[in-house]
Amino acid sequence: MNNLFVYTNVVSNTREAVFDFLSTKIVEVGKATDEQAVKNGLKLREAEGTTGMMDGFAIPHAKSESIQEPTIIILKLTNAVAWDSLDGQPIKYVIALFIPAAEAGTSHLVLLSQMARMLMDDGFKQAFIAAATQEEIVGLIDSRLEGTLKR
Numbered sequence: 001m002n003n004l005f006v007y008t009n010v011v012s013n014t015r016e017a018v019f020d021f022l023s024t025k026i027v028e029v030g031k032a033t034d035e036q037a038v039k040n041g042l043k044l045r046e047a048e049g050t051t052g053m054m055d056g057f058a059i060p061h062a063k064s065e066s067i068q069e070p071t072i073i074i075l076k077l078t079n080a081v082a083w084d085s086l087d088g089q090p091i092k093y094v095i096a097l098f099i100p101a102a103e104a105g106t107s108h109l110v111l112l113s114q115m116a117r118m119l120m121d122d123g124f125k126q127a128f129i130a131a132a133t134q135e136e137i138v139g140l141i142d143s144r145l146e147g148t149l150k151r
Contacts, residue, residue, distance in 0.1 A: 006134040034066035052085025061097035
């Protein structure tokens with residue numbers, strides 16, 4: 001079962017629009033049951049502190065009873081979106097983590113730490129930015145996840 005989804009050339013003009021897109025997609029792919037609950041989870045987490053990292057990357061994440069399995073949705077945006085990122089730069093690459101509420105202390109922390117490590121690696125970031133297809137992006141992420149997601 002696939003728990004990693006990639007969407008390229010996504011058109012979003014605001015962080016709110018990115019959250020709308022993510023909430024819709026996770027329900028469409030059958031990994032969550034309530035779009036609004038997921039969106040609320042993303043917004044609540046963002047209110048605690050920015051998920052905008054450095055160099056155009058963001059790692060928004062949500063925990064919810066509505067989410068059925070740990071899932072990652074990756075977006076490559078067509079245009080950079082204003083986000084309160086750590087370096088003040090807009091976001092063009094979104095690696096969104098979705099965690100069932102019951103796994104909030106385990107899967108959530110493991111996935112988040114793995115993603116943060118990836119984004120500290122300049123080689124990974126350059127390979128991610130250069131990746132042109134969904135398959136390349138999935139391969140790049142899979143090679144670094146250490147078996148965290150079910151495949």
